[in-house]
Amino acid sequence: MDLKYSVLCLIIPPPPKCPCSLVLEVVTMAMIPLLALAGLLFCVFRLKYAKGRIPPGAHPLPGPKCYPIVGRVHDVPTKASWLKFYEWSKEYGPIYQTEIFGTVHVWISSEEVAHDLLSRRAAIYSDRPQIPNLPDNRTKGEYLALSDTWKRQRKLANQLMMANASLHDYPTKERDRFLYLFSTDPSQYREFIEQFTSRTVARLTWGSPHSAQRLRVTTAGLLVTISPAGALPNVISWLMYLPTFLSPWKQEESARHAMEAELLNDNVKYAHDRIEDGTVQPSFIHTFIENASLPGGNSDYIEEVEASYVIGQMAIAGALTIGSPIQSFLLAMLHYPEWQRKLQSEIDRVCDGACPQWEDREKLPMLRAVVKEIIRWRPPVPTGIPHAIEQDDVYNGYFIPAGATVHALEWAMTRDEKTYPNADAFNPARWLEPEYPTYKEPLTVHPKLNGFSQFGFGRRTCQGIPLVEQDLYLAMGGLAWAFDIRKKRREDGSEVPVHWNDYTPLLIAKPVPFEFDAVARSEETKGLLRRMWESGKGDDDREQEDKVLRQELHCNVCGKGNDTKKKEMGVDTPVVDDALSDRGSDTSGPTNSATESVFSLGHSDSDACEIEHFGLSR
Ligand code: HEM
Secondary structure (H helix, E strand, C coil): CCHHHHHHHHHCCCCCCCHHHHHHHHHHHHHHHHHHHHHHHHHHHHHHHHHHCCCCCCEECCCCCCECCCECHHHCCCCCHHHHHHHHHHHHCCEEEEEECCEEEEEECCHHHHHHHHHCCHHHHCECCCECCECCCCCCCCCCCCHHHHHHHHHHHHHHHHHCCCCCCHHHHHHHHHHHHHHHCHHHHHHHHHHHHHHHHHHHHHCCCCCHHHHHHHHHHHHHHHCCCCCHHHCCHHHHHCCHHHCHHHHHHHHHHHHHHHHHHHHHHHHHHHHHHCCCCCCHHHHHHHHHCCCCCHHHCCCHHHHHHHHHHHHHHHHHHCHHHHHHHHHHHHHCHHHHHHHHHHHHHHHCCCCCCHHHHHHCHHHHHHHHHHHHHCCCCCCCCCEECCCCEEECCEEECCCCEEEECHHHHHCCCCCCCCCCCCCHHHHCCCCCCCCCCCCCCCCCCCCCHHHCCHHHCCCCHHHHHHHHHHHHHHHHHHEEEECCECCCCCECCCCCCCECCCCCCCECCCCCEEEECCHHHHHHHHHHHHHHCCCCHHHHHHHHHHCCCECCCCCCEHHHHHHHHCCCCCCCHHHHCCCCCCCCCCCCCCCCCCCCCCCCHHHHHHHHHCCCCC
């Protein structure tokens, strides 16, 4: 409970209670132990039932000894849980199981086993588990669940991606805008990166970046909702049976869900309005609406409201993920300056002093190798996105019960020394030189992201790879072209240390903040960056630009005007409104406990500040 509230309660006695609320309180108090007991019995029953089904000759999977009911929950750290699961894989092998509160979790740490099960036996390994804190994720059809639904929805997502395969010039425009903003204040790197990824995907999905900030808020909330380290019911699953009035998690999720629904509806309406006034821009929603009106078009098998969720999930997935490798890139450049120099010299030679464009990609294998190596070195989804198995199965003599949650442990796969010698080192050469097992020709095509283990297995693989590839290539290429990224130095000349592998704990892991200097590589670059912002900014940036030029920035919530902000930053640089939020990477969340939540409704000043900045009220 809030400390201020507890203190207030001591000073001011609460008002006398009405009989109705007393009855409610008594019923509530009586229900909690009953629900707890029912939950525990349910867990015991599920596990006993699963064990009773092991066919003759098969054995349970190896794994750490599990205690009744809780399993090994006490052993799983809230921070960097993937390191613990990786440690167990070294002890118990490439496939092992743990139990947590009645659910069997199967952990796969070898690509070969993942392909054997998730790809070759995809017919029974392609379901998604229920997310306890998102209880209707499997039934409602909003989050790609249940086989008929996800097959239909994936088909639509593929069609929309193919119809917009060029991605138009959205990634380039947004990259150009991002580089300039970054040059104004590199310490706001998380904010500017999140703006870049959410604006790009908002343009691609809805034809305009105007709702990118709302997308970030609802996405931050969804990440907490679905992450094991985000909301307690995801660990203690029987908490999902608490009625809404007793469950703060359900209350938060339903507020977030309402905001998400509003965002999706607004964007569909926006597309219809722009079609009507003749100013529509290419996007997934536009493709859907256009096709739906054709005979045999999309509306024959999918309704607009369902399509708005398919498209919305693409927007959410895009806003959630791509920022992680861009931040990891900055971290890698600080630890491996020699690779920064090599990358810069490839870009300078091939592009003749210009910023790399998507059309240059065939001639820039090192840049593509850096992109892929960043994802290998610091996997953005280190524990993978779980599948669920629909029928009992036996693999190499081991029994895997129906309903088990199956995790492709991406972190462990990237540490496999046979495939990635000296796996802890950031080494793009492993994709470029024939002596490495991962080398593949021709270098005009390889390395590329398609087919990489880090985007999943079987029928549920990531559907956003073309966008990831282009966004990362442009952002990392642009940063290397424009800046020298260096460790910060204190007044006495000593270096400010930068962490090596300290990442946020939610499903999408991002580096915790670190300090660095980013210096434009030449005076000419500075001028070019300003001109690139001019071409990258959208109509919606006019207001922001006015503020930049007039230096009239002001934070509505914390009350800090531009002077205060400039003083804090110690510089005389223009900043934009968005940049005032101190929660740039909150899609990954600062939590280090399963009970702390990034998205605690109205709980912290910075939440309130962000919501106000984004023009939201809940
Ligand atoms: C660095 C960026 C990204 C990474 C590392 C990543 C990784 C993943 C992984 C591991 C999965 C689960 C695969 C499986 O279950 O086997 C997944 C699913 C998915 N991704 Fe991505 N992703 C990224 C970006 C994106 C983007 C930009 C989009 C959309 C524009 C996207 C759309 C999706 C969708 C829709 C699914 C769900 C597919 C399903 O459930 O059938 N992802 N992604």
